[in-house]
Structures are given as C-alpha cells and as structure tokens.
Amino acid sequence: MAVDYAALKKGGFMRQKQKNNFSLRLRVVGGNLTAKQLAKIAETAEKYGDGHVHLTSRQSVEIPFIKLDQIDEVKALLGEGGVEPGVCGPRVRTVTACQGEAICPSGCIDTFALAKELDERYFARELPHKFKFGITGCQNNCLKAEENDLGIKGGIKVAWKESDCINCGVCEKACRTNAITISDGKISVDESKCNFCGRCVKACPTEAWDTVHGYIVSFGGLFGNSISKGETIIPFIEDKEKLMKICDAAIHFFDDNANAGERFKFTLDRVGKDKFKEKILEAYNG
Amino acid sequence: MADFNIDDTVDITDVVCPVTFVKAKVALEELDDGQILSIKMNDGEPVQNVPRSIKEEGHQILKLINNEDGTYNLIVKKVGD
Numbered sequence: 001m002a003v004d005y006a007a008l009k010k011g012g013f014m015r016q017k018q019k020n021n022f023s024l025r026l027r028v029v030g031g032n033l034t035a036k037q038l039a040k041i042a043e044t045a046e047k048y049g050d051g052h053v054h055l056t057s058r059q060s061v062e063i064p065f066i067k068l069d070q071i072d073e074v075k076a077l078l079g080e081g082g083v084e085p086g087v088c089g090p091r092v093r094t095v096t097a098c099q100g101e102a103i104c105p106s107g108c109i110d111t112f113a114l115a116k117e118l119d120e121r122y123f124a125r126e127l128p129h130k131f132k133f134g135i136t137g138c139q140n141n142c143l144k145a146e147e148n149d150l151g152i153k154g155g156i157k158v159a160w161k162e163s164d165c166i167n168c169g170v171c172e173k174a175c176r177t178n179a180i181t182i183s184d185g186k187i188s189v190d191e192s193k194c195n196f197c198g199r200c201v202k203a204c205p206t207e208a209w210d211t212v213h214g215y216i217v218s219f220g221g222l223f224g225n226s227i228s229k230g231e232t233i234i235p236f237i238e239d240k241e242k243l244m245k246i247c248d249a250a251i252h253f254f255d256d257n258a259n260a261g262e263r264f265k266f267t268l269d270r271v272g273k274d275k276f277k278e279k280i281l282e283a284y285n286g
Numbered sequence: 287m288a289d290f291n292i293d294d295t296v297d298i299t300d301v302v303c304p305v306t307f308v309k310a311k312v313a314l315e316e317l318d319d320g321q322i323l324s325i326k327m328n329d330g331e332p333v334q335n336v337p338r339s340i341k342e343e344g345h346q347i348l349k350l351i352n353n354e355d356g357t358y359n360l361i362v363k364k365v366g367d
Contacts, residue, residue, distance in 0.1 A: 105342060169350040170337040173329075173358070203338040205347035
C-alpha cells in the first residue's frame with residue numbers, strides 16, 4: 001500500500017531521513033503542557049521512539065523515530081495523557097504564546113487564555129498555505145509577534161486619574177518613549193508617542209491611571225526562506241470581540257485570495273494591502 | 287524634599303542592574319515598618335526600573351526627586367511583611 005504522506009503530515013507525522021521513521025509533532029497550545037502530559041510524552045518516546053524528544057522553534061514537541069506501523073498505538077498511548085497529535089502542512093499551525101499576564105509581571109493580556117481560544121477557533125483549519133498565530137503579552141515581545149502571519153501583542157491604553165495621583169514623578173521616567181510630561185502637577189500623555197507598553201501603570205505607586213487592556217495586531221510576518229516583519233493596520237484594538245472579528249477577516253482574506261503554497265505576506269503584496277486594509281477596517285467598524 | 291523625614295539613605299549609583307534593586311531591597315530590610323528610605327540612583331535604566339521593582343515588593347513610593355545632576359532620589363516608605 002502506498003503511503004499517503006500528505007495525510008500523515010496533516011496528522012502531525014513528519015517523514016524522517018530514516019526510512020519508515022516519522023517525527024510526530026504534538027498539539028501544544030501557548031507553550032504550556034501539564035506534568036501529566038509530559039509524563040505521557042516521555043513514556044511514548046521511551047516505548048515507541050528512541051528515548052528523546054525535540055522542542056520545535058514554535059513551542060511544539062516532536063517525538064522522532066516513530067514507526068509507521070505503530071502509529072495507532074502511539075496515538076492511543078498519548079491520548080491516555082490528554083496529548084493529541086499536532087499538524088503540519090497548509091493549515092493553521094500551533095498557536096504560540098509567552099506566559100503573559102497570568103504569570104509575568106510585564107504582561108498586559110492573558111496570552112494563554114487567548115491562545116486557547118484561537119486554537120479552538122482555528123487549529124488545523126485548511127488554508128492555501130501554513131498560517132501562524134503568535135501572541136506576546138507586552139512590548140518586550142518575547143514571543144516575537146511580528147514574525148507570525150498574524151501576531152498579537154498585548155498593550156495598555158492609559159488615561160491619567162488626577163484624583164489618585166500623588167505627583168511622585170515616577171511615570172515620567174518609567175516611560176521609554178517620552179510620551180509623558182509633567183508640568184504644574186498635571187500629567188499629559190502624548191498619544192502619538194505612547195506605544196501602550198504599560199510601564200507607567202506598572203510603576204505607579206497609587207494606580208492613578210484608568211486603563212484599557214487591548215491588542216496590537218500585525219499581519220504578514222515571515223521568518224523562513226524570506227524574512228519580513230508583520231505590519232499593523234489598527235494601532236490598538238480595545239476589545240476581544242473586535243479582535244476575533246479581525247482574525248476571522250484576515251483568515252477569510254487569505255483563504256479567498258491566496259494561491260496554493262503562497263504565504264500571507266505574498267498574498268497581501270500581490271492582491272494589494274489597500275484591499276486588505278479595507279476588509280480589516282470593515283471588520284473593526286462593523 | 288523637606289516634606290519627608292528621611293530615616294535612612296542608600297546610594298545605588300555605584301552598582302548596575304540587577305544589583306541596584308538588591309542593594310535597595312537590603313537597605314529596606316534594615317528599616318522598620320513605616321520608616322522612610324531615600325534611594326539615590328542614576329538616570330536611565332535604574333530610574334526606569336527600580337521604582338517599579340520597589341512597588342512590586344509592596345513598599346510605598348512617595349516621591350521621585352530629580353537632583354538635576356543625572357541622579358534621582360526615590361523616597362520610599364517601608365511597608366512591613
């Protein structure tokens with residue numbers, strides 16, 4: 001029987017140099033695995049692989065040296081620990097995330113919750129080519145949002161709350177973009193300079209800021225054969241419903257317009273960024 | 287500046303991150319709850335980051351004073367365990 005490599009790839013099995021050996025990619029969301037999952041992955045690698053796993057560049061785990069005729073047993077064993085195969089090929093890939101607000105003091109959004117939501121919504125969705133989501137919690141950009149087809153970066157939009165301010169002066173220095181100036185005890189924020197990093201909020205001793213936690217979304221990033229930085233259309237998206245509408249619009253645009261094997265960036269270049277911008281603004285305002 | 291009764295001072299201009307914060311933290315540990323420490327720090331990285339770290343430790347920041355010589359004094363009230 002001929003081996004259907006495309007079907008195997010879809011199920012996360014990647015052909016190795018070594019004949020009849022496959023590296024099994026696992027489904028990981030936002031870079032998190034439970035101890036139970038890890039134990040089952042270890043057991044599988046011992047029993048069906050050669051005793052090692054590989055951590056991929058995008059937060060997944062691969063178990064190499066899986067034999068073709070043992071695929072069903074491998075899947076069953078992994079399933080006992082709540083571990084599923086991942087995907088490769090032309091579809092929505094692993095949604096990556098930093099630790100975000102739930103763990104990291106710098107985080108501005110709950111990246112893991114968002115990764116789970118995006119994974120549930122889009123994971124393995126068939127498209128003309130691979131499509132990568134990456135979520136980073138703040139401007140430190142540990143997760144490199146702009147190298148993804150769709151990158152999401154957390155941010156905080158601020159407004160000064162005069163009644164709670166003790167005029168200590170800390171925020172003016174905490175700001176790295178010189179967006180904050182204090183004169184005669186009044187604080188003003190230059191919106192053209194603010195990058196929503198939230199450092200003023202995190203440093204403020206009296207929580208004298210009204211805050212909106214939101215998203216900075218970039219489109220068309222690449223970091224492979226070609227390298228390109230994803231570009232932002234809307235400076236700051238203040239609610240998740242709108243974010244989801246925008247993600248839907250981007251995926252639909254890619255699905256409707258891309259040639260087979262064409263990454264999002266090249267679709268945007270070929271079809272026109274203005275046309276795409278129109279769709280995104282429509283989703284945002286609609 | 288006269289608004290604060292400073293109980294102790296510490297100069298962290300002679301060290302770099304992350305020792306800046308460690309030195310300030312040690313100085314705060316020496317104080318009693320409610321006492322006030324003045325921390326002298328350099329412009330740049332220290333004044334961007336040390337106040338936030340002090341806040342995250344649970345202490346109360348009262349004022350950041352610009353000494354107009356490339357250094358700042360951060361006035362902090364110790365909040366005990």
